[in-house]
Amino acid sequence: MQLTEETPATAVGNEPQATPAAATVTPDTDLASLSQAQLYDLNQELLNDSVPSRPLIDEVSPMTALREEYENGSQSFVQQIDWLMEKGYKAVRRTKGDGDCFYRSVAFAYVDRIIHSADVPLAAASAASTIQSTLSMLDMAGFQKLVFEDFYDVLVSLIESTVQPDAEGRTVDDNVLLEQFQMPEVSNSIVVFLRLLTSAQIRTDPESYEAFLFHPELGEQLAPREFCESLVEAVGKEADHVQIMALSRALHLDIDIAYLDGRNADGKVDFVDFRNSGDKDAQPLILLYRPGHYDILLKTG
Known part of the structure; x- marks a missing residue:
């Protein structure tokens, strides 16, 4: 999905949210x-x-x-x-x-794809290079190096450890990756870095996003800086289409979102695709969205 002037606000989840009456849900609702x-x-x-x-x-x-x-x-x-x-x-x-599920899911799936790639050293080098290339954008957005460098180092060190042993002599495999992402000091540092990166993408290219920056509850339009400070940089704030598009552009990622929302009478699940890798053969990261929450969706066979 591309954010354009013709994209209706409801398509990016920014419609005003009236306070709903309590709903009684039964199997027939x-x-x-x-x-x-x-x-x-x-x-x-x-x-x-x-x-x-x-x-x-x-x-x-x-x-x-x-x-x-x-x-x-x-x-x-x-x-x-x-x-x-x-x-x-x-x-x-x-x-x-916890409100950080989108960023955490993307980060885990991103590194997980590296360790399962056909050429791990190449995939790791490419990812590290891509992330390093974002440093200038963070600087352009006004973030001081002191603000983001420690968070950046955590993510890049994890990626590099898929090839080179870490301080404990371990390379990142399935078990180590899960262990690292279950550690708050590691997992949350990576989340913060991706939030800053998403914010930087919006701040340095405001024309691409400003028509879609709304407060999710009030429906009021926000200036890019206000939107980023309130809804992107702040931990615990859920991501919507704008944040997904911005992060996928910053990391040159393809991301597919499967919407499990119970709204299609025929049981079909709608997918929204974000294509920013430039590689038609690239396998997208696939997330499962339920209202207010993201998980990683895995396809077999």
Whole structure:
């Protein structure tokens, strides 16, 4: 999806949010009749009830486990999960619902793709080079090196450790990667760096985004700096289309978002594609979006 002057505000999730009346949801409830805020509240209840103490990022779990969580709720979600499984999406790696889930999911999937690439040294070198190239943009955006260098170092060091052993003599494999992302000091540092990078992308190219910068609850248009300070740089603030587009552009990433929102009567899941790698053969990072939350969606076969 490209942000253009013709893109309606509702397409980027910036419509004014009226305070909804409490919704009673049964298996027969038509989710299309619920507001975005009501869908968000419904999904947050499921997230909180399923695993209250979920780690920052979790082990891979089968989609059938996610399905079980919705079986006693609306069947619209169940139908969409079944549709995804029929299309080969058999597993999900879930992240903690703390408002940083988009950035954490992208970061984990980004490094995970490196360690599973056909040429790990090449993939690691390319990723490190891409991230290094963003430093000038961070500087142009007005961020002092002292603000971002430690966060930058954490991410680049992790990527470099997919090839070169770290201080403990370990290279990053599946187990080490999960361990690192479950450590708050590592995981949250990477989240902060990606937030700063997203902000820098918007700040240095405001013309591409300013028509779509709205307060998510009030619907009021915000200036780029105000939007970035309030909704991008601040930890715990969820990402929407603007942030996804900005980060995918900054890192030259292809990202696909599968929208599990219970709104399609036929059970189909809509995907929104962000294409910024310039490589038609590149495999996109795939995230599963439920109102207010992102996880990593995994396809098998």
